[in-house]
Amino acid sequence: MSEVSLTVNGKRVSGVAEDRTLLVHFLRENLGLTGTHVGCDTSQCGACVVHVDGKAVKSCTMLAVQASGSTVLTIEGLANGADLHPVQAAFKEHHGLQCGFCTPGMIMAATDMINRHPEGLDEATVRVELEGNICRCTGYHNIVKAILAASVTMSKGAKGKAKQAA
């Protein structure tokens, strides 16, 4: 057993976990953050994607103890209070989800993807970058649409902020 201390969605949390406990299980079972899902055993499906220190990580590929000391953002912490994150809003507007099971991982992966491409995204890039996330419901059509739309919204937002700062 090991002590795990994290900052999750802006809050300092700690707990004791078996050494073999994966980050995803620590989030779900110790912290009750069940928005992060487990869809496979081989780090293929991406339903468990969270951000660790600002980077998208499959939380089933990381031990909880490995993540100790890190800052973690999960789907539950993505919105700004009642205001949805632009990626969340775009998934709703463009019907980028059906059963909702892959959605938290998709949204966290998409947010990271958009952040890594400040120059903007095209359809081919989005499709290639979604390699690590599987959806069985949507055929990806509307997920791709939602990510492209969110990318435009976020770049406008960034430009707006830059203007304000100047």
Added chain:
Amino acid sequence: MGIEGVGARVARKEDKRFITGAGRYVDDMVVPGMKHAAFVRSPHAHAQIKKIDVKQAQGMPGVIGVLTGKELKADGIGNLICGWMIHSKDGSPMKMGAWSPLAFDKVRYVGDAVVVVVAETKSQARDAAEAVDITYKELKAVVDAPRALEKGAPQIHPEADNNLIFDWELGDGKATDAAIKAAAHVTRMKIVNNRLVPNAMEPRAALGHYDKAEDHYTCWTTSQNPHLARLVMSAFYNVAPENKLRVIAPDVGGGFGSKIYIYPEEIVCLWASKKTGVPVKWVADRTESFLTDAHGRDHVSTVEMGFDKNNVITGLKVDTIANLGAYMSLFSSCVPTYLYATLLSGQYNIPAIHANVRAVYTNTAPVDAYRGAGRPEATYLLERTMETAARELGVSPAELRRKNFITSFPHQTPVIMNYDAGDYAASLDAAMKASDYAGFAGRKAAAAKRGRLRGIGMSNYIEACGLAPSAAVGSLGAGVGLWESAEVRVNAVGTIEVLTGSHSHGQGHETTFAQLVNQRFGVPIDSVSIVHGDTDKVQMGMGTYGSRSGAVGMSAVAKALDKVEAKAKKIAAHLLEADEGDIVIDNGTLKVAGTDKSVPWFQMALAAYTAHNLPGGMEPGLKETAFYDPSNFTFPAGCYVCEVEIDPETGTTEIIQFVAADDFGNIINPMIVEGQVHGGIAQGIGQALLEGAFYDASGQLLTASYMDYTMPRASDLPSFKVSTSNTPCPGNPLGIKGCGEAGAIGSPPAVINAITDAIGITDIAMPASPSTVWAAIRATKR
């Protein structure tokens, strides 16, 4: 159409919880005192169980109980059943072998559950499961259905000689043989429909809780039909009487058929909860899902299609062997029979059809309905054959189809179905236009200059859904009726709850069912709540599969709304001192037509509950129930066109464009319908290009993880061009046909027709993976 009414692209009400991580799936449920189960499963495809030693496991840390099939049987828990009786052509009933929720004498496929371990944590349960020592005597296994029928094949169930479950036929054999014999041209093919794993992203899960004080059970389960689960577990598996068993299917992460059935695990969790005195949760890992979720398809067929000298179809003869796996799953028998052979007329006028189907046991996972269920197999067989016939006859595939289309309705086929409405030429024209079919030759030539093989393929599917008229399916062997129920409760402040027996696991019912209410009463959809998935809240219902929620589930809601509307108008007429025939409901207000007299919806509702001033003899309250039993199946149809480019050096197939032109009847929310089509097409393209469940000869599943089973990824697919040209369904009050399965039904033959066109061959196996395509191209050069 209002902004939230029927036909509007309303964003989904349910999305907020899913996009914020607040969805509630079975694995998210926590009950005080809850413990965890792990199953010990057979590593052998076929073996006798000689000894089960649980001693070491019982002593492992955290272990609460280690339970076996003998104990389960001793407690009177029943075997799993198939609920649809099929009789062979000799009149004998299908041969259903015993399927114990925990095997105790013999195992019949890799993954067969043998022992369950309950422990404090999931890890402890798994550790202890590994310590259970089972001695097996291995037997020879058979995984291939035609082989299982051969003399000397391993005998899987004592009830089924030579592994034959039934040998069934439909149609007029003599007339068909005569038609084929007299035909000017006969196209003959062997058609293999590959085995698939449904792969809903949420793995199956169950949480069983026995409350000793109340002598009552609760089961949270990943089900598409919780009421059916309760009925079957009560009536057949003897888990508990219905009134003492509550089944809850909360948010469910996709189903595609695989979550219709009642599996061993939910039965065992409920039983184990009583046995151990603690709530017991089990969640499948992905490999368990691959091994034990009901698989789909797996048909081997031969087909003969006869044409006269004018290229008019004269007869169709089909012989199919269907692999049902090691046990007969809940609806397995109806899939290769009444959901398959009844659709073999397709969109075509075929005077004589005969189908013979043999269903077979093998040492593989049980096979049951997977998105489309029988209809994809029929469509694939027919549309591959039509394409081949067109090539053999030297005519355009589109025009051969058009020439043979059914054009007047109703149309009685020779295989039971009575098509009620359709316009197949309209879909064909729409798809050809959207795909620029006419310009294909130019694109093919341009691709050839780039060294790439370009092909185009078409598929004109029809399916029967809106399952189903109860008396009709009863006469065909169904053990249940397939009606649906609804209850509409208008609250005293005018807000509304709709309780439905349909279950949403991605389909968006919380939005579309509310749109129906908005259309009728003008109440905002935010004031309409849809309640489903809990047998304690919702009266008996039949659940969601077979694209039935719109055509059947919503029709039940519409019937209940009729009753609410009638009573609301009576109350309004009384309040307004008018004739009830003069009351109209307009945007949330009940008005006397042609006057300025009106009463708001909420005030009428309040009057119903204060009951101070109701018409004489009227009961207080405003709540109505309806059961709707459809009068016929519904018949969605459409035309899909797929265009591919193949790199001959690597065998890689790229889908350049995929066009779908569907006829779904009336549509409640086009955005949601398009989403259903997109997802279905992706699964169909997956079947054609990527997916296949492969067993080795000893019965080990070689494709039991996402490392080995190729799920369609975003980069495997294009954006789709979808459209609809709709003929309303005359059979139900809303004119809905259903849209959930069409994409998966219509797309595989379009893809394979395109690939064979590109390479210039007659057939290629699904999945047409790069290595298969590459080998096929090489073979043409020999």
